[in-house]
Amino acid sequence: MPQSEILKPLKDERLYRHIELENKLSVLLISDAKADKAAAAMDVNAGFFCDPEDVAGLAHFCEHMLFLGTKKYPNENEYSDYLNTYGGSSNAFTSGENTNYYFDVTSENLEGALDRFAQFFIAPLFTQDSTDREMNVIDSEHNKNIQRDNWRKFQVTKTVSNPNHPYCKFGTGNLETLKKHPDIRERLISFHDKYYSSNIMKLVVLGKDSLDTLQSWVSEKFVSIVNKNIPVPRFNTFLPFTPEYLGKRLELVPIKDTRTLDIGWPVPAQHSLWKYKPCGVVGHLLGHEGEGSILALLKKLGLAQSLMAGVMEEGLDYSNFGVSIGLTEKGLENVNQVIVIIYQYIKILQEKGIEEWIFEEEKVLKEITFKFLEESQAADYASTLAGWMHTYPREHILSGPYLFYEFDSALVNEVLKSLSPNNMNVTVTSKSFQGKTTQVEQWYKVNYNITDIDPAFIKELENVGDNNELFLPQPNPFIPDDFSLLQPSAEHVAATPKALVGDNWTLWYKFDTVFGIPKAYQIIDLITPLVYTSPEASVMASIFCKLVQDSLNEFSYAAKIANLSYSFLNTKEGLRLTIKGYNCKQDILVQKVIEKIANFEVDPERFYIIQEQEKRGYKNFDHDPPYGNCLYETCVALESIRWHVKEYQVVCGEITLEQMKQFTQDLFKTLYIESFASGNITIEEAKKTINTILSVTKATPVDPESLISFKHVLLTPGKEYIRSVPAYDSGDKNSAIEVYLQMGPTSTEISALLDLFSQCVSISAYSELRTTQQLGYIVWSGRKSEYGVLGFRVIIQSDQYGPDELDVRIEKWIDSVEKLITELSEEEYRDTVNSIVITKREKFKSLKEQIADWCSETQFPRRQNFNRREEEAVYIEGITKEALLDFYRTYIKKGGEKRAKLSTRYYASNHPAQEESPDIIYIGDYKEFHKTATFHHNTYKVGQSKPAPENCF
Secondary structure, eight states, X not given: OOGGGSOOOTTOOOEEEEEEOTTOOEEEEEEOTTOSEEEEEEEESOOGGGSOXXXXXXXXXXXXXXXXXXXXXXXXXXXXXXXXXXXXXXXXXXXXXXXXXXXXXXXXXXXXXXXXXHTTTTOBOOOHHHHHHHHHHHHHXXXXXXXXXXXHXXXXXXXXXXXXXXXXXXXXXXXXXXXXXXXXXXXXXXXXXXXXXXXXXXXXXXXXXXXXXXXXXXXXXXXXXXXOOOOOOOOOSSOSSOGGGOSEXXXXXXXXXXXXXXXXXXXXXXXXXXXXXXXXXXXXXXXXXXXXXXXXXXXXXXXXXXXXXXXXXXXXXXXXXXXXXXXXXXXXXXXXXXXXXXXXXXXXXXXXXXXXXXXXXXXXXXXXXHHTOOOOOHHHHHHHHHHHTTTSOGGGTTTTTXXXXXXXXXXXXXXXXXXXXXXXXXXXXXXXXXXXXXXXXXXXXXXXXXXXXXXXXXXXXXXXXXXXXOOOOOOOTTOOOOOOOOOOOGGGOOSSOEEEEOSSEEEEEEEOOSSOOSEEEEEEEEEOGGGGSSHHHHHHHHHHHHHHHHHXXXXXHHHHHTTEXXXXXXXXXXXXXXXXXXXXXXXXXXXXXXXXXXXXXXXXHHHHHXXXXXXXXXXXXXXXXXXXXXXXXXXXXXXXXXXXXXXXXXXXXXXXXXXXXXXXXXXXXXXXXEEEEEESOOHHHHHHHHHHHHHHHOOXXXXXXXXXXXXXXXXXXXXXXXXXXXXXXXXXXXXXEEEEXXXXXXXXXXXXXXXXXXXXXXXXXXXXXXXXXXXXXXXXXXEEEETTEEXXXXXXXXXXXXXXXXXXXXXXXXXXXXXXXXXXXXXXXXXXXXXXHHHHTOOOSSHHHHHHHHHHHHSTTOOOOTTHHHHXXXXXXXXXXXXXXXXXXXXXXXXXXXXXXXEEEEEOTTSOOOOOOTTSEEOSSHHHHHHHOEEEOOOOOTTTOOOOGGGBO
């Protein structure tokens, strides 16, 4: 099929071709002459819905096993080793009706990767040894999810659904569901033989080679996948939620202190209605946040803080529409009132209908979005498209998910008719149900209640009255209408960002000459010492940002759905305002946001609501994944000034309204502004934003000496440090460790050596510590860069082993690395070098991606080297294997002359800590540790230092 028949975004220069092989495998080929990375993905139209009734998790287990050796490539690390050698990566996921596999690799090595990938679907080995071991990985994956509320709520929802539909299944599986079958290997083989048929698979291949070359590779390598001519598995005999499984109220006890209301309705299956998207239109209105919306009224009444609406889950033959609301304390006490308001809005839609102009407005916005769609990472793109190929005809594979094609009021009315009180389930999640439940879910041990919704309340909802405070949105004033590209003066067009410096501001500016889209980004740091002088100040800064966004929400929501948005966040140095999106109406949003920030008045009721929300957020930090909390404790130990979340938990509830008002008044008395502007924006417009801020705030220049100096601990070479932390969540049985080996201040040489070393050993760490030793599901190694200080780290989260044992295992692996590098052939070594050089020189896929890289140079620690990646690539090209071994022996190997090790150990209650050793420095009170520590000082001083002359206009 000619590539011109596939509808593409405006700037998409790639060539597309859709083919079908002899075995009925459907393939989308994408030729991108500029691609540094190639990618491929296979989506199999079978997932855990196909699990046998007695083997929960078999589809997921099969997904894992395909990575562990094939008949043609029996070494279970062959696929991952190949990808790693050539700068690639891989992943996969299993859902109810699909299993999706994908990878990326340097473009020159696509053919070899495809050959290995194809064997997943032709002749996997399923060896007994790997089968026995990988069951433990499945179990570890499940165990890491047991304390995660999203998994817990989803499983309860499935538990109370129709047991005759496979939606109810436990899709992940665990050791209990798998190991009890002595013939589990045979069951795996049988599952693969039954469902892995080429006629229900979709393949996407993206590379820099021609379409003809890609087609020849695919035809040669994938045609051997057996076509069993099976029908796509369908599950339409029953629905997940039939009348006997509706009309229920669930009450769930969460792990985190959250309060949510979820209302769900089964609606007509939407899979085949992609041209009309009736649920998209209804979801747009129910989920609207502007004036007259459900959320606007709920916030006015102090009942809710957030709302989202739309199709929450769907398959080929079913769709579940939902409204999910983040409740306040008052909202939790008045859940029925919240539900009534939702039905009052639904009544408006049912009685008045949805006018076609609303659909047409959405249609225009989606057309604009698709027209100016930017590239994404190759592997993500391939994976997404492979899934979409099951739904959209070939000419609409790219556009189908985005575009609204035709308005059909009858289909919209069918959806609205389904949103009836007798067709719903209600789920309320709150800690207040603790100790008051009667049911326990089997796999995640969730405490819950299930009761029938009161028939009297159903009748009340069927007869709700009108509410004058609810009405449909007005036409959106932020729909972009000017897509012309600006023409700045030649003196302001440069290859890299350049700085313009004023009395109390620095503007970094780069007009986009690469992507050619009518969008602009302005990232503005309002630097003030007041935001991080104490834990109280840090909390108030966070509350202030949330209050501002809360007060602007009705106004800014229209801009947001027109792809013009802002964010306002507190940092350690101040407050960061980011404006991004289509540039033609950006000045309207900028002016409004700045005026609100500068003249903000604290509303008492909103302050108390957001303060309580903030307090719960700090408390909920305790229930974050253990490996994340472990990484956090490393940062706390190594940063000169870092208020701990435990301090926030103490002070947040003690902040008074008067303190908050005073903080707001003082916040902008003095400022230094650092701004980064890029895209379709002139330097004059960027300067206007800065001048507006200074004019409206009336801020005077900040005293540079008043600004906090943030520094990073330099560990002493030859010393070993341990930071031991008992798990915040006593109910989580996962421990974690981060072993951090510090190199010191960044330099081109150390950075290049570190990146090359990390690339050489990453697959070894994963395969040895995770696959072979089964230490945990989460295993990762690589570079760590903070405050301009470099290091190498290994991270493991484990439900089987405590941090002390994990440290021993990591050290043994580190000791084995010398042999690994030594035994690399010259060809293997050069291949690894070349792959990382290619990655360093990889072109940015989007304006957003490019700006993020540049901002990492202009923002703290302000290294301001926009040629860093190329300098490191050149250096890497000259690194010999012996030089790499010297680096390893100096910084990584135990006993190395400059080895400085910090082991942060996060202990679950079932993993006790070992006794302390006199040879180790223990970091208990990190503030006391900082009093005698040596620090790396950042030489760039805000308000005093100037960018290098070559970086200035």
